[in-house]
Amino acid sequence: MGWVQNYEPIGGLWGSALLAAVPIAVLLLALGVARRSAHLSAGLGLGAALVVALGVYRMPVDLMASSTVLGLVFGLWPIAWIAFNAVYFHNVTVATGRFESIRAALAGFCPDRRIQALLIAFGFGALLEGVAGGGSPIAITAAMMAALGFQPVKAVVLALLANTAPVAFGGLGNPLIVLGTVAGPLMDMEPATATELFSAMTGRQVPLLSLIIPAFMVVVLAGWRRAWEVWPAVLVTGGSFAAMQFVVANFISPSLVDVMAALTAMGALWLLTRVWRPPSVWRFEGEEKEGSAHSGATPDAGPAAPTTAPEHTGIRAWTPYLILVAVILVSRIGSLFPALPAWANVTAWLQSATLEIPWPGLHERIVRVAPITSPDAPYPAVLTLDLLYSAGSVALVAAVIAGLVMRATPAVLVRVYWQTFVQMRWALATIMMILAIAHVMNYSGATSTLGLALAQTGFLFPFFAAFVGWLGVFLTGSDASSNSLFGPMQVVSAQQLGVDPVLAGAANTSGGVMGKMISPQNLSVGATAIGQTGRESALLRQTFWWSVALTAVVGLTTLAQAHLFTWMIPG
Template identity: 40%
Template sequence: MADLVLVEQFQIVTDPVADSVAVSAIFAVLPLLTLFLLLGVFRVRAWLAGVISLVVALIVAITVYSMPVGQALLSASEGAAFGFFPILWIVINAIWVYNLTVVSGHFDVLRRSMERVSPDMRIQAIIVAFCFGALLEALAGFGTPVAVTVVMLMALGFPPIRAACVALIANTAPVAFGALATPIVTLGTVTSGAAGDPRLNTDTLGAMVGRQTPVLAIVVPLVLVAVVDGRRGVRQTWPAAVVAGLVFAVGQFVASNYISVPLTDIVASLAAAAAVVLLLRFWQPSETPELAGPRSPDTPPMSTAEARLTSSSPTPPASSSSGDVAVVRRDAPAEVVRAYAPYLIIIVIFAIANLGPVKEALAAEPWTVVFKWPGLDVLGANGKPLASTNFTFGWLPAAGTLMIIAGVLTAVVLRIRPGAALRAYGRTYVELRQPIVTVMAVLALAYVLNQSGQTNTLGAFLATAGSVFVFLSSILGWIGVAVTGSDTSSNALFGALQVQTAAKAGLDPVLLAAANSSGGVLGKMVSPQNLAIAAGAVGMAGREGDIFRKVVLWSAVLLLFMCVLVTLQATPVLDWMVPAS
């Protein structure tokens, strides 16, 4: 038995080919290259692209990195399990809560309520995708904002692909502080004590990220209105976009540096939403064009979800550019309250679950169980067991479980019969069957890349750039999030590497560690699992490649923006932005 363990045990080697990181990187990049080519060039369905890329990663792990077949398959199985729990567990149950509002007819009430705030779809994109999405990111994260806001946008009249693009792009600036700053907490944990720098802790790293992503937040609302309505949208609605971006940026900076890192996005999102609503009392766009438009010829037939949305949303917009005015139905105040109730319930439940004492209690047994993945025995390059081989099963505190509780309460508040609620839950799984396969395949791919050493090779290759690495550090974070779909995972994966590289290159470790998180947020919109979540939520599973091509340029442009900002922060021009202590 001991011999068997020795045979199966695997230790990561960063340079398996000719003892060269550069040559090894050629093989390590093949799974990622396969994934992006299949999605962006060959327009292969996301679930199939994920499965094929996983097979390529397994082949590279076994043949190039000498990972035992059993260990490689076990690594993939752990990744697939993690893809379902907690990630899909969150998304499925979040969409179920939304489906309950559709079944009861209250989503139409919510849509009319938001139209009364502003019938302008460009303003709605800012309020729903940017402000409300940031609040959901603050409370839940892990795909929930995209899953919820994308269907809200479509119910407001956005074409499916445009709704998906807006939701994905909006889910950038708040990501680093998502789920009560879980990515920053993780970054502080993996870098603590590294490079002998006492500043490497959650508070200082959160402060540094709070001096990077706010700059991004100023730009994002302008990008959203450009996506919705091009140059005209920017020209006519820039005051709302600028107010939302500036107030969010100030709120994020102040909260992360002077109030509380975990509460950063809650403060920023609520402040931004209040500022936009206040602005609309004194200012309105010069015109409110009709932007819903007919379905494009290449749009597939409506899914069940889309059909329900269409049938439950007959009321036309309040006005259009032609000057026609439609009568907008006035809902009873009690019905409006019920329409908002599911989201208020979600906020309350997540707020209670994340209170200090409650969170600590739920993180312990029997509510949370941590166990080593059976049979998986992988050592890092340093000879120590990988922490990722331990699986955390927080069955009660998981965001998805909290969503189920929110769903049950929602059904009660909206007066939905148990049978109807259960049927809606079953339909949710059916509608998301392809995204479920996609997410599980991509997370399996991520785990194989990480635990075989392929990700380490790519990171080490980028680190050879020396002082130039300050420009590349954000790109490394972007790669981590693009693969795993999680800024938390990217920070766990590359945080320590960023710090070690900074020490070798004479760069500031706090700056580079923060850049990993700040650059990583821009990889969310091109992450296959987030693409699958967005496509599945609007009933366009299989069209992930179309969405990818529409957002990848924005991802690249904003990433370049972040790379330049981080580079300037490493020079006398902006080095005053880096915390001294």
């Protein structure tokens, strides 16, 4: 028998939880209060996590060291690999000059910055989240908006806010598939059946967020009065996205929710702009104004759109992004069409190169006990190297294809790749250390202590279930990882409290999406994408309380569904 986790190392749950939270507190204080860089804050947080694991949880040194190294490697693959190649893709479009064409195409779509934010951050970002996820929507949309003249920090804030409502179904529904896999057996269900129920329940929660987020974004960008001027665009974008989310999540498949909702929202917004325009065009201060344009942003918002006509306009301007979406969809075709013959199933080909490596010195050497697992079970530690199937690998292939189509030479592609590495080096270090913190806390038992403390809230458990998911995504940067970490605990706790386990699992997913905007690795990716490495503390201060408030909205929704609107729970 291996080392057994103890979730109350000092004899009481809440006291143990306070000590378990020390690494998170150190990380937040260093980043948000002391305003240290993300990589330095992550290093301090990792040091605190090691002290707590060793001094409070009495974790053996060899297990602690092994979990730390596993976290570092996992942060590199696949998390950092995805973010890096997403930024590389954008850098290729800039280096080839094609981004000027995209700038012109967006100006032709609508010169109003509020409408551009809805299209790029919310609509296109949701499409990227749906087919890839992993930080790529934040990196690409923030870089796009910054290059279009949005004030850089504001561009990342908008990207972070937008990358919330789609996250529950990101990566072709991966968070719900993971949740069904780990929690289904605890509910005496097949994983596929559990996934369908969790998808339906989540589809009855996050559409509310989809209605709120577009309006919230425009208010953050331009203020309440300017937001009211574009209420038809806000309503059409959020309403069409939310309606399609509900329909696809409940009646089709979690794998298609974001793709179909994003395409619907972008199409609806485009149709609206053909028959309606804002009463005045809102631009940034310092830009050349058209007609009765108003200003309302900071003077350093960036350059205006170029006055010279680019070589490619219209749909051709979007060629690199059409290639990106097409390559990702082809790589996931087996998930979309399971009945494909073997010769046409590109997904199966790519997945055949995946390696699963039981981590030396850690795999199944730690035992998790009730109520985290029932019965006691060894804690697996397996590193999955999806060499070809990873969204990062697919984005790299798309970047090379798009670069060649845009007539970039191999020498240019190699040069841009190196420049991207130099640009991303501190973000990569941050991501690796954040995942090391998460792994040390997970394998020492500290994360489970925090989850159990929040679960001991009785009648209010459905409310705090959302914050458990929020905590998981804050620690890991991934809703799928949060579901893998806390999904079983949420289901077991709900069963003990007489709450529907489907509701609890969905709350973990829906609440988790709000942790995305404050997860340090996502802050670091966003800051790096706009050339503002070291400004992560500014991003955190602008998003933290919004993240808490929106998680509370999810919690209140879940609480109402648990006790008042039980008919909303599927099954």
